Amino acid sequence: MPELPEVETVRRGLAPALEGQRIARAELRRDGLRWPFPPDMAAKLGGARVVQLRRRSKYLLADLDRGETLLIHLGMSGRMVVSGMAGTQMPGQFHFDHPAPEKHDHVILHMESGARITFNDPRRFGAMDLIPTALLEGHKLLAALGPEPLGNSFNRAFLAARLKGRRTAIKAALLDQRIVAGLGNIYVCEALFRARIHPARAAGRIGADRLDALVGAIRDTLRDAIAAGGSSLRDYRQADGELGYFQHAFRVYGREGDACILPQCNGIIRRMVQGGRSSYYCPRCQR
DNA sequence: CTCAGCTCCTGCGGGC
DNA sequence: TGCCCGCAGGAGCTGA
Numbered sequence: 001m002p003e004l005p006e007v008e009t010v011r012r013g014l015a016p017a018l019e020g021q022r023i024a025r026a027e028l029r030r031d032g033l034r035w036p037f038p039p040d041m042a043a044k045l046g047g048a049r050v051v052q053l054r055r056r057s058k059y060l061l062a063d064l065d066r067g068e069t070l071l072i073h074l075g076m077s078g079r080m081v082v083s084g085m086a087g088t089q090m091p092g093q094f095h096f097d098h099p100a101p102e103k104h105d106h107v108i109l110h111m112e113s114g115a116r117i118t119f120n121d122p123r124r125f126g127a128m129d130l131i132p133t134a135l136l137e138g139h140k141l142l143a144a145l146g147p148e149p150l151g152n153s154f155n156r157a158f159l160a161a162r163l164k165g166r167r168t169a170i171k172a173a174l175l176d177q178r179i180v181a182g183l184g185n186i187y188v189c190e191a192l193f194r195a196r197i198h199p200a201r202a203a204g205r206i207g208a209d210r211l212d213a214l215v216g217a218i219r220d221t222l223r224d225a226i227a228a229g230g231s232s233l234r235d236y237r238q239a240d241g242e243l244g245y246f247q248h249a250f251r252v253y254g255r256e257g258d259a260c261i262l263p264q265c266n267g268i269i270r271r272m273v274q275g276g277r278s279s280y281y282c283p284r285c286q287r
Numbered sequence: 288c289t290c291a292g293c294t295c296c297t298g299c300g301g302g303c
Numbered sequence: 304t305g306c307c308c309g310c311a312g313g314a315g316c317t318g319a
Contacts, residue, residue: 003312034295034315058313076313077297104297123296125313141315168290177314184312253312275291278310 002074004058004149004182005222009229010080011055017082017115018050018062027108029101034075034127041130044068045109057145057181061136069133071141075125081118145181149218154180156211163203163211170206171199171274174218183218186253187225189280191218193252198286199272199279252280260285 002010026045028037038044048064055061060072074080083098098116101108107119107128119126131139146162147153162179163170173179174188183191192199194217197210206214228249251261252269260267260282267284 006312034313073313075296076311121296122298123311123313125296166289172290175313186312276293277312 002058002078003184003187003225004055005187005225005229007058007060007074007182008055008226010074011053011060014060014080014082014117015053017085017111017113017117018053018109020050021115022047022049022112023109024112025110027110029106029108033106033121033124034073035129037128038130041128044130045070056142057148057177058184059142063133067133068130069136071127071129071131071136071139072119073127073141075121075123075127077123078119078121078126081120083116083118085113085115144178146177146179147181149180149182149222154215154218156208156215159215160208160211163206166203168203169200169274170197170203170214171279173203175275175277180218182222185277185279186250187218187221189253190251191221193217193281193286194221196285196287198283199274199281201287252282255280 023045024047026042028042031037044066045064048066048068051063051065053060053062058073060074062070062072064070081099101118102120104122104124105118105120106124109117111117119128127141129139129141136142147158159180163173166173170192171188174183174191175185189199191214195210195214197206197214255269256271258269260269262282262285265282265285267282269280270283272279272281
């Protein structure tokens with residue numbers, strides 16, 4: 001589920017519980033997720049202090065004071081729950097215990113502060129790895145990633161170069177993390193709608209001005225989603241410390257059969273399957 | 288190099 | 304009510 005905005009929101013929510021704080025103990029409740037954990041991961045995390053919590057694409061990166069970085073990917077169904085911190089209890093309840101571990105709680109970071117950070121992931125497509133910080137950029141999962149879509153190096157010239165000559169659908173191209181990092185199925189649909197580009201259009205056959213619009217639409221879509229996540233983050237932290245799930249008002253995603261929201265357009269949102277995944281679009285205003 | 292298809296795993300909602 | 308099916312927000316890997 002989590003795409004770049006959700007991961008960024010989780011990062012912001014986790015930062016107060018992690019940055020500058022020491023991990024007392026890492027409790028691994030299974031051997032791995034998508035891949036096995038490094039055999040010494042629990043031992044190396046115990047006693048380490050988190051210097052900084054960063055994000056690259058959909059990865060969370062917790063730099064430790066011992067020269068290593070904990071890499072976390074939430075996969076499709078991963079969530080983070082913070083408990084035992086001020087502000088995470090239900091209002092009006094005297095509820096300072098930690099909740100009992102639930103099904104699919106796979107990793108629990110017990111912080112020296114008394115807070116706990118629980119990683120829950122039913123489908124186990126998520127991942128955790130621990131690697132030397134100096135080798136991070138060469139890490140298999142990060143090395144081939146394209147630029148951050150909100151960064152300066154993601155612009156029309158870059159995108160044009162990467163899409164040139166490609167006959168694959170623009171939808172598939174934008175899901176390719178090597179072209180631009182952090183987009184997933186939802187925000188690709190939303191950005192293509194904002195840019196009025198049909199998801200099946202050949203990636204290499206989009207004119208310069210429309211590519212400009214696409215870059216802007218991707219940025220605007222992600223910024224809006226991060227802003228929405230920030231507001232729901234406060235609600236979630238007040239409620240139960242759970243991070244990672246919040247509702248956005250999508251313009252096309254999941255809205256098959258609804259009227260297009262553009263005032264002049266009388267189109268009906270359609271769903272099509274591309275590469276086994278649903279694309280939502282307005283056939284009238286997306287070309 | 289590009290691209291399509293398969294795969295991992297669990298949970299949920301719809302149809303019968 | 305229960306069962307079966309399709310579908311779900313990711314992404315690595317394989318083989319053409």
